[in-house]
Amino acid sequence: MNKYEVLGVVGEGAYGVVLRCRNKESGEIVAIKKFKESEDDEIVRKTTLREVKILRMLQHENIVELREAFRRKGKLYLVFEYVEKNLLEILEQQPAGLPPELVRKYIYQLCRAINWCHEHNVVHRDIKPENLLINPDHSLKLCDFGFARTVTSKNRGELTDYVATRWYRAPELLLGDTAYGKAVDMWAIGCIMGELTDGQPLFPGESEIDQLYVIQKVMGPLTHEQTDMFLRNPRFLGLKFPDMSRPETLEKRYVGKLTKKALSFMKGLLSMDPYKRLNAPDALQNR
Numbered sequence: 215m216n217k218y219e220v221l222g223v224v225g226e227g228a229y230g231v232v233l234r235c236r237n238k239e240s241g242e243i244v245a246i247k248k249f250k251e252s253e254d255d256e257i258v259r260k261t262t263l264r265e266v267k268i269l270r271m272l273q274h275e276n277i278v279e280l281r282e283a284f285r286r287k288g289k290l291y292l293v294f295e296y297v298e299k300n301l302l303e304i305l306e307q308q309p310a311g312l313p314p315e316l317v318r319k320y321i322y323q324l325c326r327a328i329n330w331c332h333e334h335n336v337v338h339r340d341i342k343p344e345n346l347l348i349n350p351d352h353s354l355k356l357c358d359f360g361f362a363r364t365v366t367s368k369n370r371g372e373l374t375d376y377v378a379t380r381w382y383r384a385p386e387l388l389l390g391d392t393a394y395g396k397a398v399d400m401w402a403i404g405c406i407m408g409e410l411t412d413g414q415p416l417f418p419g420e421s422e423i424d425q426l427y428v429i430q431k432v433m434g435p436l437t438h439e440q441t442d443m444f445l446r447n448p449r450f451l452g453l454k455f456p457d458m459s460r461p462e463t464l465e466k467r468y469v470g471k472l473t474k475k476a477l478s479f480m481k482g483l484l485s486m487d488p489y490k491r492l493n494a495p496d497a498l499q500n501r
């Protein structure tokens with residue numbers, strides 16, 4: 215860390231902290247993730263090694279670049295490229311949403327980044343506006359793989375830890391389905407496409423049960439399999455939803471704001487059934 219000057223804190227979490235730093239030799243501004251725990255803790259060691267392995271695998275123009283990794287006094291530091299803004303800030307500056315061409319540009323780049331992750335069997339699991347970095351030329355970089363996991367036929371059904379910020383969390387995640395996969399990222403892309411279109415979060419649930427409610431209010435009822443999962447889940451014991459047979463629909467929600475093609479694309483991303491949800495390769499073809 216001697217060659218870096220700390221300029222400020224960019225983000226903080228259970229893992230540690232992300233700092234905005236200047237390279238004293240080159241003057242370059244970088245983002246440095248400093249892991250909290252020392253490497254002595256075996257679980258932390260395993261999770262940080264998993265994160266670095268994923269990051270080293272995922273070099274793509276729409277994924278923030280890992281410049282270097284080093285250890286100092288038993289702590290791991292990851293040095294990344296720094297991008298001035300994130301999408302949350304851009305949405306705060308444009309509360310009525312972004313022009314359709316910019317929505318298309320950002321969603322296309324996000325689909326390219328996620329397609330690259332999924333081709334490498336990596337599920338990001340926490341796609342949200344804060345994790346989408348935007349350059350002045352409107353190039354987009356996906357960041358923060360702290361929750362990312364590799365999904366393979368061997369570990370399918372073992373992805374138990376809940377992730378994803380609530381508003382962007384797919385129904386199967388909310389219902390506690392342990393066999394979830396890449397489709398959770400496609401759902402989040404659909405949520406972000408809606409938010410970019412009118413500046414409002416599409417499903418702003420205030421709790422996990424409310425999240426399932428606000429989703430169904432727009433998209434219609436859970437599938438039969440999801441209803442079974444809901445009724446079997448002790449977290450939701452004794453709870454039931456009102457009649458969801460007359461949902462708002464995306465058509466009504468975005469009337470006059472999305473072309474028919476864009477609406478069809480968004481509906482594909484927000485299919486309640488993860489097996490019917492648009493996957494990343496098809497999303498790229500359909501843009």
Ligand SMILES: Oc1ccc(-c2ccc(-c3cc(Nc4ccc(CNC5CC5)cc4)n[nH]3)cc2)c(O)c1
Nearest residue numbers: 224245278294295296297298299300357358359360
């Ligand atoms: O596993 C990991 C862990 C961390 C990262 C990561 C890598 C890079 C960044 C980052 C952030 C960033 N720029 C940025 C950071 C924060 C904001 C929010 N506004 C700030 C407060 C004024 C806006 C822009 N540039 N680079 C953030 C996270 C990563 O990409 C993967």
